[in-house]
Amino acid sequence: MKKILIIGGSGMVASRFIVLAKDRFDITSADEKTLDITKSGDIEAYFEKNTFDTVINFAAFTNVDAAEVQKGDEGGLVWKLNVEGPRSLAKVCFDKNIFLIHISTDFVFPGNEKNPGPYSEDTALPANSEGIGWYGWTKNKAERVIVDSGCKYAIIRYGYPFRADKYDLKLDWARNLLNLYDEHKMYSLFTDQAQSIVFIDDLVNPLEKIIDEKIEGVLHIASENTTTPHESGSYLLERYAGKPVEIQEGSMVEFLKSPGRTPRPRLGGLKVEKTEKLLGMKFKTWQEMIDEFITQLNS
Ligand SMILES: NC(=O)c1ccc[n+]([C@@H]2O[C@H](COP(=O)([O-])OP(=O)(O)OC[C@H]3O[C@@H](n4cnc5c(N)ncnc54)[C@H](OP(=O)(O)O)[C@@H]3O)[C@@H](O)[C@H]2O)c1
Numbered sequence: 001m002k003k004i005l006i007i008g009g010s011g012m013v014a015s016r017f018i019v020l021a022k023d024r025f026d027i028t029s030a031d032e033k034t035l036d037i038t039k040s041g042d043i044e045a046y047f048e049k050n051t052f053d054t055v056i057n058f059a060a061f062t063n064v065d066a067a068e069v070q071k072g073d074e075g076g077l078v079w080k081l082n083v084e085g086p087r088s089l090a091k092v093c094f095d096k097n098i099f100l101i102h103i104s105t106d107f108v109f110p111g112n113e114k115n116p117g118p119y120s121e122d123t124a125l126p127a128n129s130e131g132i133g134w135y136g137w138t139k140n141k142a143e144r145v146i147v148d149s150g151c152k153y154a155i156i157r158y159g160y161p162f163r164a165d166k167y168d169l170k171l172d173w174a175r176n177l178l179n180l181y182d183e184h185k186m187y188s189l190f191t192d193q194a195q196s197i198v199f200i201d202d203l204v205n206p207l208e209k210i211i212d213e214k215i216e217g218v219l220h221i222a223s224e225n226t227t228t229p230h231e232s233g234s235y236l237l238e239r240y241a242g243k244p245v246e247i248q249e250g251s252m253v254e255f256l257k258s259p260g261r262t263p264r265p266r267l268g269g270l271k272v273e274k275t276e277k278l279l280g281m282k283f284k285t286w287q288e289m290i291d292e293f294i295t296q297l298n299s
Pocket of ligand 1: 007008009010011012013014029030031032035036037038058060061063064083103104105106139158159160161170202216
């Protein structure tokens with residue numbers, strides 16, 4: 001059984017991944033308390049004592065609006081966790097010949113009219129931060145740092161992950177919508193934002209193959225088609241409520257016009273054809289992912 005270290009194992013995506021993958025690998029899970037990746041000395045010391053075939057780095061500063069407050073601060077926690085942490089991990093993985101899987105996002109792209117998605121695995125990573133928020137820019141930098149390190153790596157991008165079993169520390173987009181509906185607090189959803197989503201359970205088979213075969217490069221694991229928050233939200237709530245649910249239409253273009261908004265991809269999303277071909281797998285559509293989410297909720 002392959003020995004794997006999962007960094008950020010207590011997080012929303014990784015904790016579900018670990019439950020589903022625990023019988024397939026010999027997994028060690030680390031979080032901030034057990035291995036603080038902002039401390040390069042701690043990483044070196046940890047890897048002197050422990051060996052792994054593969055490291056998966058799920059850890060990141062993921063609150064997009066809170067990250068924006070640190071915009072431009074290369075001494076701040078967002079930079080340290082999202083860029084310097086991956087840099088130190090890539091160095092140790094290079095030195096010790098460990099396969100590094102680093103988790104990323106389509107927020108590395110601006111998703112604007114000038115450079116719209118959906119992006120392919122081969123789309124050039126923007127070299128400047130125009131139109132990209134600080135979270136996305138630090139994730140963009142992390143990808144570069146890993147590529148430049150010379151280590152054996154796979155960079156996995158996905159967007160808008162969601163899971164059926166409850167995660168107490170934060171709400172994913174789907175759970176948030178169910179709560180808003182139950183509490184009669186539903187607000188309008190954007191009809192002019194393109195996005196890919198991913199049911200977290202659907203990460204497991206592709207990641208297993210990537211780990212087993214040490215498949216390198218930039219890979220996208222996401223719904224096969226893109227959607228909008230209004231379209232996927234209406235579909236989700238109709239299946240949840242068992243009847244059509246009227247949701248007001250909102251505009252992200254208008255939303256982003258208000259001062260102080262954090263830049264986020266409006267024309268985002270990820271193409272998956274190359275990854276599907278490489279892995280010999282077909283990913284689900286966003287509708288099939290939501291169907292599976294509802295099936296699990298009801299079981
Ligand atoms: N959530 C999304 O919508 C989304 C979308 C696309 C991509 N992603 C990417 O997916 C990955 C996982 O996201 P998530 O939302 O599941 O994350 P999350 O729930 O915010 O979890 C973050 C994890 O990072 C750990 N961490 C924080 N500071 C650390 C440190 N200094 N050293 C080591 N670990 C530290 C946390 O541990 P503690 O609990 O101990 O602090 C936690 O386990 C991230 O790389 C993110 O960029 C997320």
